[in-house]
Amino acid sequence: MKISRLLIFVFLIGPYFLLAQTKEVLFTIDNHSYYTDEFVRVYNKNLDLVKDDSQKDLDKYLDLFLGYKLKVEKANKIGLQYGTNYQNELKSYRNQLSKNYVNDSKVTNELINEAYDRMQQEVRASHILVLLDEGASPEDTLKAYNKILAIKKRLDAGEDFITVAKLTSEDPSVKENNGDLGYFSAFRMVYPFENAAYKTAVGQVSMPFRTRFGYHIVKVVDKRNNRGEVTVAHIMIVKNGDEAQNEKAKSTIEDIYKKIKQGESFETLAQQFSEDKSSAPKGGVLQRFGSGQLSSEEFENVAFNLKLKNEISEPFQSQFGWHIVKLIEKHPVRSLDEMKLELEEKIKKDERSLLITNSLAKKLRSKYSLSKDVKLLSKVKGAVTEEFYSQTWDAKEKSIEIKGDVLTINKDRKISVVQFMSYIAGKQKSNIKTKPISRLVDELFEKFIDDQLIAYYNDNLENEFPDFKNIMDEYRDGLLLFDLMEKEIWNRAKNDTLGLNEYFKSNVDKYQWKKRYDVDILSSTDMNVIKKAQKLLKKGKSIEYIKEQLNKDGKVNVMSKSGLHEEDYDILSEYKGLEKGVTSIVSKDKYYFVVNVSDEKPAGAKQLSECRGKVISDYQQFLENHWVDELKKEFTIQINNDVFSRIKTQLNK
Template identity: 55%
Template sequence: MRLKQVLLGLFMAANAVSFAQENKKEVLFTIDDKPFYTDEFARVYKKNLELVKDDSQKDLNHYLDLFIGYKLKVEKANKLGLQNNASYQSELKSYRAQLSKNYVTDTKVTKELIDEAYKRSLKEVKASHILFNVDENALPADTLKVYNQAMSVRKRILNGEDFETLAVQNSQDPSVKDNKGDLGWFSVFKMVYPFESGAYKTPKGEISMPVRTRFGYHLIKVYDIRDNRGQVTVSHIMTLNGQNPVEAAAAKTTIDDVYKKLQQGESFESLAQQFSQDKSSSGKGGQLQRFGSGELSSDEFENVAFSLKKEGDISQPFQSQFGWHIIKLIEKHPVKSFEDTDVDFEGKIRKDDRSKLINKSLNDKLQAKYKVVQNKKAYKNVFSYLNEKYYTQEWELPGGKDPNEVIFTMEKDKKVKSTEFVTYIFNQQKANLNVKPLSKLYERLYNDFVYSKLSKYYDDNLEKEFPEFSYVMDEYRDGLLLFDLMEKEIWNKAKTDSLGLKNFYESNKANYQWKERVEVNVFSSTKEDVIKKTAQYLKKKKSVDFIKSNINQKGAVDVMVKSGIFEIGNDALPKHQNFNVGITEISHEGNYYFVTQVIKKIEKGPKKLEETKGKVINDYQQYLEAHWVDELKKEFTVKVNQEVFDRVKSQLLIK
């Protein structure tokens, strides 16, 4: 598939479509009475003018021939029915889905969110929180009750009560017993978006207003803000904290002894393999995956790791809640630039709560664009079918009901039936929505359904909405067809048509000739005395194996040999040697000395088909393609409107 995409890129460069639509649209030529227009020809020509290096392709008469040839190939592909192949349809659908992503989103809001995320990524926040649980679909009265609880606790904190004490007493975060609400340091994308925003918008030392997330309400206390430290890669040696005083003392003694060995110059990696009790990293010399602030469960470990300045620096032994450690800095990874994070951040934004802001913005625009008009009577009728069984996924449309009426229209004449909405409601039971009361759930289902229909209508009409989208899709559609056609008619034929290939080779044998060749053994060494000794052995008619075994001793490789048949001038042969049969003079190039044993010389002559088959196939493919268009012109009837073409030429040449 990757090869196809690369080749399609080449086709599309050669047959590219620009986005400017100028000049009056007229029929430039027909193929079997199918019209092809001046606007496309002008776009293609102007786009290619910047790409082609061959001046002949800039000539408009020549370019028209190329353009007609291209369209003939596409018509041939359609005539063969290649556009109906399942693989072609799947590939085209996949490409359209990928391309449409740039159009079915609110790019302005997306850019604003990327900018916001990057600015936040430059800082780290140290914060604690108190969580008051409330379901995101809770009734307004229940939500207000929990909000007031949060405000009551906030007031107590502002009046001087201790945040940690109130966190332990009130927070419904299961981890509060261990951390007293402390979340440590974190940066962008580490928390759900509303919480992240609450933390970054709260000044250092202050308490936020209640922040609503899908978990409930949070009170956030920001202790500190600092520049992002980036990430580090480190190795460590660890001895585990003991279960009793004896084991604890042994762990401390072992880590101290290891540190002394390191000071004596012993290998950190070897000592980690022998003594580290972190079995997940000891086999790798103690190396851990790179990490940033807040990604490990030990602040002590992180702080020591980030305190090391230079690669190779080693910390003194220190203790965490897990045991004793010694850390070696492998590499520091600074915060990435905006350009390096742009694509990554956009992907993350589409996966978290920020995506809701993008969808809402697009939904608002589509609502305004397509003028949704609701049929209030039909809306009430469908709601009357809904009941509490929906919450247990047991709801079905009551028998005898057939709500086949228009529930809303959009874009004046696009009518959406209640039947579609009811089917949507039924299928959404699987999502196990718990929005209450039932009227609120129904309103949400309706709004989501409208958005889905608007989005689909918008996506289906992208070609009408955006000329550039239509041009690119036409370009890709034709390029994909041309690829499949070339594969069928040219590339595969050149590989499988053995008789045609042989005849082509015989007719063009003069193009496949060997230069003068030699069969040789080329000996090389960085030591001149070794090559001299090699030359002496060769003159005594010693074999290659004899020479290698007598010179390369005690595990050393002082001489190497390259054997084979090579054309004179081949890079495999030493320069500045006279390749007559026998033993050459010693030559010197760079750090190497050479002597060559020339076994025989082979005169110039034709290559056998098997010896040059790859090149012959390539040339045969080009030959078939060159004559192919002539055959297509006989198969299809092409009529050029010369008067229109002359007018197009004058317009393009003026510009």
């Protein structure tokens, strides 16, 4: 599923609460009726998402909802619902969503306990992978399996795991990590991989096993108590391939560390100097994380090795740059009671859910009525031959002579004998050895019944669960709307060069630079130091010279940053009427600042190249706003105002 498609579902997020009401027609679009229950549900589920009370205005919301449905009508009108990608993605989402509705409490609780027990430990493992698609042919599967067996024999013969991994593993990351996956806990790997890792002893190599990625062999390197999660803040100076720049980065982080040791605020220094733009405004604070969740083991180890709250690390280097880390809080593994609901949700989204789904079949046998055609089943037993065991049995050839329905579920789902015989043929590759043939067919028929019951149950989830139907209807509309917007608005805004230029020219007042200054900004916590810096600036001394003169005896007394900025940038907003030259000294947040203005650029219009992304976004919105007006003319709309008045009264209570 394209993640970006999720962004279109403005209506489709969050919990909702239905009002007790009679379902009535709210409006029609070309005789297609839309009802009050959907409008109320969608309105209520979005109340928590809007901050502006004006967005809760029901008249405006009705217009917004109507516009949304007009776009869906347009998508259907031009046939987007028949698109192959649309159909595949809708089917994929339904399959994914249906897992949340296939549940067995006993199996679920067993899986919760197993996951929690595993979360007490972290496993460090290396692996060797032989890639294989989930839907691979029997020939390709056998080829991959033989390859992994050959690799296992080499390991059993005493060859070094890392050497063999580098030579044979088809995991692209092996070139960088030699197959080492670092430490992980439950839910960090696909379930079959997790099982193999936790069931293999330290220092041992697993038997080959399969996941959706292919065949694996795992070597468990270590097991340790789970370190839990940690919240830290950091200051980062980015490094690059240039040696001189890297030395400068190292020097900068060391200067920052000295200022911290001098008692200056970690958070303020992070805001001023950290080059991690996402965390710097928050004083360097990162989202909490556990082992294996970051792409830098060095960073994780430093963070977890800090013991005391507010403890600060020395500068250290990762593959991304130089860091200083401050411990905010440690989060130990919570109790089972505290984690139970969270674990259940994770299980529903994990491969473990397949175990729950399969256990459901037993319950469905008592829920639904089953009718078997014993005579047809007897004919099938006569049609299946010993060729099954050599995987040469041809179901098509044998099924020509046998017609009818071998199974009926709930009197409305009839499954033909051809379907069952095709199922048998497909099981040849499973290398089943059950004999005699009659027993084999009975065994496969019971499994076939389970599969058909689950399929029937899945196909009827819309009838079993109203909320499932609502989610699927909304997702279906959302996918259509995404495809329509991409076709009619987004691609047009990106590719319509003439239209974009015309829009930019007509709205150039929206895209203006404020007055800008090319500046060097010097800061210090010591007024005397900043006064000295000011004098040196007035004498025309360089930033490097000033820092060399004022940062002595291992102390960093002054820091600097330079660039072209608008007049309200950072400390520049404290000055009125900036001019070329050295400014007066100002103070802010216990720091003193002086600015050297080397050049100024007047306020004026931006070039399209300087704000293209913003202009495209605005142009898209412009096109969409006018497009809805066009759709209102294209379709016949009738709003039932009496019904809407009653809905407003209900919702405003």
